[in-house]
Amino acid sequence: MKNIFPVIIFLCIAAVLTLTFTMPIPFIPALGEKARIIFLHVPTAWLSVFAFLLSMIYSVQYLVKKDMMYDVKAFSASSVGFLFCILATVTGSLWAKFSWGSFWNWDPRETSIFILLLIYGAYFSLRSAIGNPEQKAKLSSVYSIIAFITVPFFIFILPRIVQSLHPDPIINTQGKIKMDSSMLQLFVFSLVSFTMLFIWILNLKIRIEKLYFINQNKET
Amino acid sequence: MEFFQTNQLYVVLAIALIIWIGLFVYLFSMDRKISKLEKQNKL
Numbered sequence: 001m002k003n004i005f006p007v008i009i010f011l012c013i014a015a016v017l018t019l020t021f022t023m024p025i026p027f028i029p030a031l032g033e034k035a036r037i038i039f040l041h042v043p044t045a046w047l048s049v050f051a052f053l054l055s056m057i058y059s060v061q062y063l064v065k066k067d068m069m070y071d072v073k074a075f076s077a078s079s080v081g082f083l084f085c086i087l088a089t090v091t092g093s094l095w096a097k098f099s100w101g102s103f104w105n106w107d108p109r110e111t112s113i114f115i116l117l118l119i120y121g122a123y124f125s126l127r128s129a130i131g132n133p134e135q136k137a138k139l140s141s142v143y144s145i146i147a148f149i150t151v152p153f154f155i156f157i158l159p160r161i162v163q164s165l166h167p168d169p170i171i172n173t174q175g176k177i178k179m180d181s182s183m184l185q186l187f188v189f190s191l192v193s194f195t196m197l198f199i200w201i202l203n204l205k206i207r208i209e210k211l212y213f214i215n216q217n218k219e220t
Numbered sequence: 221m222e223f224f225q226t227n228q229l230y231v232v233l234a235i236a237l238i239i240w241i242g243l244f245v246y247l248f249s250m251d252r253k254i255s256k257l258e259k260q261n262k263l
Contacts, residue, residue, distance in 0.1 A: 006251065009244075010240075013244075014237060017233065017240060018237070021229050021230075021232060021233040021236070022229070022230075022233065200247070200251075204247065204250055204251060208254060211254070211257055
């Protein structure tokens with residue numbers, strides 16, 4: 001029974017990948033076949049925001065309850081979020097090569113995700129720089145809360161107030177989802193599948209960190 | 221070679237699926253190893 005969840009995830013992601021490359025999509029001006037990236041790029045970007053939100057919530061819980069397990073969960077959520085943020089950057093960069101001509105153009109969207117990576121990179125540097133576990137948990141929790149305040153600004157606000165070539169403000173000028181129904185169905189299916197994969201990876205990471213924490217405490 | 225040129229999309233799909241199968245096997249085996257360690261540590 002326990003093994004069914006990973007199998008469902010395997011089948012869902014395999015179906016998403018197959019449909020991403022084979023499903024016929026309507027012609028979208030300025031994007032064409034390259035619009036297929038939406039089924040892989042957007043879920044990874046959404047999950048990085050979701051992971052950073054989870055990290056912030058766990059950090060608040062740590063500061064309120066002073067339970068080290070919340071710090072373990074906050075660190076795990078940030079780690080998995082950072083991984084998905086890198087995936088969003090790489091998939092976006094590959095798309096940029098074929099749409100804009102080079103992998104990196106310092107477009108506002110690229111710049112904002114780069115700054116976000118630096119902010120969360122600093123979170124891991126901060127954690128590795130402090131030896132005392134209590135102090136590490138306290139400082140990194142505060143940092144995680146402050147770091148998350150910048151996420152809505154860099155992901156949602158900055159790329160919309162500055163002129164950007166990112167497709168979202170170009171094809172979706174009114175800020176509403178206007179997508180072909182078959183594309184929308186696959187997009188939602190992809191979001192759900194990637195969210196399940198995220199939950200599984202986060203669960204593995206939390207369990208590893210718990211084991212590491214318990215064994216470290218046994219040694220000291 | 222002609223096969224790969226005319227079916228580029230399917231070649232990319234096959235590579236993506238192979239990578240996903242590899243990643244899934246890695247994650248699944250890790251899941252089982254963690255479960256074993258949790259039993260050893262009585263978690």
